[in-house]
Amino acid sequence: MYSQGLIGAQTSTEEDEAFLARFQERIDAEEKIEPTDDMPEGYRRTLIRQIGQHAHSEIVGMLPEGNWITRAPTLRRKAALLAKVQDEGGHGLYLYSAAETLGVTREQMSEELLAGKAKYSSIFNYPTLTWADIGAIGWLVDGAAIMNQIPLCRCSYGPYARAMIRVCKEESFHQRQGYEIMMTLARGTDAQKEMAQDALDRWWWPSLMMFGPHDGDSVHGDQSAKWKIKRFTNDELRQKFVNATVPQAEFIGLKVPDPECRWNEEKQGYDIGPIDWDEFWRVVKGNGPMNRERLEARRKAHEEGAWVREAANAYAAKRKARKQAAKIAAE
Amino acid sequence: MTNETPLWEVFIRPRNGLAHRHCGSLHAADAEMALQAARDVYTRRGEGTSIWVVPSAEITASDPKDKDALFEPTADKIYRHPTFYDIPDDVGHM
Amino acid sequence: MKEDLFELLLRLADDHLILGHRVSEWCGHAPMLEEDLALPNIALDLIGQSRALYTYAGEIEGRGRDEDQLAYLRLEREYRNVLLVERPNGDFAHTIARQLFFSVYMQAWWREAVGSADETLAAIAAKAVKEADYHVRHAAEWTIRLGDGTQESSRRMAAAVDALWSYTGELFETDSVTDALAGAGVAPDPAMLKAGWERVIAEVFTEATLDVPDAQAWQQTGGRRGRHGEEMGYLLADLQYIQRAYPGMTW
Numbered sequence: 229m230y231s232q233g234l235i236g237a238q239t240s241t242e243e244d245e246a247f248l249a250r251f252q253e254r255i256d257a258e259e260k261i262e263p264t265d266d267m268p269e270g271y272r273r274t275l276i277r278q279i280g281q282h283a284h285s286e287i288v289g290m291l292p293e294g295n296w297i298t299r300a301p302t303l304r305r306k307a308a309l310l311a312k313v314q315d316e317g318g319h320g321l322y323l324y325s326a327a328e329t330l331g332v333t334r335e336q337m338s339e340e341l342l343a344g345k346a347k348y349s350s351i352f353n354y355p356t357l358t359w360a361d362i363g364a365i366g367w368l369v370d371g372a373a374i375m376n377q378i379p380l381c382r383c384s385y386g387p388y389a390r391a392m393i394r395v396c397k398e399e400s401f402h403q404r405q406g407y408e409i410m411m412t413l414a415r416g417t418d419a420q421k422e423m424a425q426d427a428l429d430r431w432w433w434p435s436l437m438m439f440g441p442h443d444g445d446s447v448h449g450d451q452s453a454k455w456k457i458k459r460f461t462n463d464e465l466r467q468k469f470v471n472a473t474v475p476q477a478e479f480i481g482l483k484v485p486d487p488e489c490r491w492n493e494e495k496q497g498y499d500i501g502p503i504d505w506d507e508f509w510r511v512v513k514g515n516g517p518m519n520r521e522r523l524e525a526r527r528k529a530h531e532e533g534a535w536v537r538e539a540a541n542a543y544a545a546k547r548k549a550r551k552q553a554a555k556i557a558a559e
Numbered sequence: 560m561t562n563e564t565p566l567w568e569v570f571i572r573p574r575n576g577l578a579h580r581h582c583g584s585l586h587a588a589d590a591e592m593a594l595q596a597a598r599d600v601y602t603r604r605g606e607g608t609s610i611w612v613v614p615s616a617e618i619t620a621s622d623p624k625d626k627d628a629l630f631e632p633t634a635d636k637i638y639r640h641p642t643f644y645d646i647p648d649d650v651g652h653m
Numbered sequence: 654m655k656e657d658l659f660e661l662l663l664r665l666a667d668d669h670l671i672l673g674h675r676v677s678e679w680c681g682h683a684p685m686l687e688e689d690l691a692l693p694n695i696a697l698d699l700i701g702q703s704r705a706l707y708t709y710a711g712e713i714e715g716r717g718r719d720e721d722q723l724a725y726l727r728l729e730r731e732y733r734n735v736l737l738v739e740r741p742n743g744d745f746a747h748t749i750a751r752q753l754f755f756s757v758y759m760q761a762w763w764r765e766a767v768g769s770a771d772e773t774l775a776a777i778a779a780k781a782v783k784e785a786d787y788h789v790r791h792a793a794e795w796t797i798r799l800g801d802g803t804q805e806s807s808r809r810m811a812a813a814v815d816a817l818w819s820y821t822g823e824l825f826e827t828d829s830v831t832d833a834l835a836g837a838g839v840a841p842d843p844a845m846l847k848a849g850w851e852r853v854i855a856e857v858f859t860e861a862t863l864d865v866p867d868a869q870a871w872q873q874t875g876g877r878r879g880r881h882g883e884e885m886g887y888l889l890a891d892l893q894y895i896q897r898a899y900p901g902m903t904w
Contacts (some may be wrong), residue, residue, distance in 0.1 A: 290689070298674060306677075310693050536685070
């Protein structure tokens with residue numbers, strides 16, 4: 229599951245022109261940049277920021293869906309949801325690993341998240357109120373994620389691109405899982421249909437916001453594109469998502485909550501109504517319905533797990549010392 | 560005592576019998592924990608039949624600055640490749 | 654015989670579902686990201702085993718109940734799981750102790766059941782025993798690290814063992830159901846598994862520098878007859894919520 233368009237990256241960099249030109253040449257030749265290669269500081273910083281945000285999004289993203297694991301309505305649904313949420317954890321792990329190749333540790337990144345300094349996808353600051361939300365998240369949020377993530381498989385930074393290939397492969401079931409839930413509800417009783425429509429109503433706009441601000445308002449877009457960290461603009465990806473999703477909603481008899489949403493023959497795509505960017509920035513800045521709870525849950529897991537991590541490290545140190553002592557005794 | 564749990568590189572031998580292949584990394588306090596974590600993280604879809612875990616700090620890598628010295632000299636040794644040799648088509652596949 | 658088999662399958666299925674439910678509560682809240690993946694793997698194994706067992710139980714019963722009807726639509730007193738598996742997660746040490754006690758027991762149980770006279774149960778066992786092997790390994794390695802880690806972890810691990818020990822005796826209880834099935838070569842006699850279980854636990858505890866509690870200590874009982882702890886009602890309230898709030902629908 230993907231983080232929204234990158235927020236707040238510092239792409240400025242101080243290397244000399246010749247260095248930057250050489251680097252750009254490699255990028256333009258579609259060479260992959262690898263961890264030990266020379267790279268502009270701005271490139272490194274942008275990637276750490278972006279991969280970090282992406283990883284945090286996966287980890288925080290486990291919480292809203294995790295909220296329904298114990299209440300899933302059938303054993304089949306329970307197993308699928310558990311496997312999906314577990315996958316998100318795995319994706320966070322792959323991504324932290326990719327970021328770690330850039331000289332930052334997972335511990336540092338976690339601390340930033342827990343201190344409220346790092347961003348993650350704002351969509352996870354909304355609550356999951358009914359079972360249909362699990363369907364809506366899989367269908368819409370993972371659907372938006374796929375739009376974002378497929379181009380990232382060709383990102384110029386090797387470890388990030390490789391992590392994304394793995395993520396995309398594994399995520400192929402996530403969106404199907406969600407859509408199947410929505411379809412089942414939409415074909416069910418009136419109460420179920422109502423539940424499905426309500427979930428679509430609540431998740432539709434936040435899903436569109438996942439792609440980030442309009443291209444004109446996005447500060448780092450150009451440089452990221454030049455470095456081939458990002459290959460499509462926020463608006464291009466958002467449009468692709470809308471074009472794919474509106475017919476999917478219609479197919480199961482649901483309606484996206486946008487009275488202005490209609491097919492535009494000329495552009496061969498859907499027009500949509502205005503996105504409430506005030507809401508977006510409000511949530512990004514920490515005032516969504518669940519921002520505090522999400523961070524609190526992560527902090528709690530981190531703090532309550534500290535003694536376990538310490539124990540594992542202490543045991544490893546003890547065992548090493550014992551082995552060493554045994555070796556010396558034998559000599 | 561450090562709170563930074565060491566980083567490990569994970570190599571999995573896929574089912575198709577090819578060599579172990581690097582597939583990612585993880586954190587674990589010791590080798591057994593790393594092995595278990597590798598199993599839980601990287602073989603959830605039946606990807607592997609064997610796992611290697613190696614402490615990341617133990618890997619010796621070539622320096623990218625040596626790239627030209629190490630790898631360029633092979634570029635002109637085209638006689639190592641089968642297409643260097645002219646064999647008439649009539650001979651058939653060789 | 655058919656009734657005994659149904660009862661046995663239900664007990665086993667409930668053990669696995671309820672423990673799977675508990676373990677799944679960790680997803681997203683584990684002490685480290687690697688365990689956020691490890692614990693759901695275990696929970697998925699357990700839930701998977703419960704599904705196979707419920708499905709077979711439904712066939713044996715012959716009243717058309719499927720896995721979900723059995724898993725979701727019974728009353729509290731009708732659940733047959735041992736008390737151990739419904740114990741709350743507590744800290745990571747409690748969860749690991751519960752895992753160790755249960756998975757060492759099930760490993761031995763499944764190993765015997767692989768040779769069951771009942772072919773379906775034997776097939777379920779053949780798959781489950783491999784999963785149980787890994788669950789034992791995971792729990793044992795963690796028990797050793799927590800027991801022999803820091804002072805705090807050692808204290809917590811000992812406290813967890815102390816808190817859960819009195820729930821282990823129930824695993825080995827016998828009654829007319831287990832007697833009948835053991836006699837017919839369908840399922841192992843739980844009492845026969847006790848010595849082996851104690852040996853494995855003692856080995857792990859020795860390496861973990863933990864004391865094995867008094868073998869004569871008082872043991873709780875009641876789960877097999879549907880007398881559960883107070884936490885069980887809340888667990889079922891979660892588990893059954895949708896099925897109860899929206900009866901008879903397809904999900």
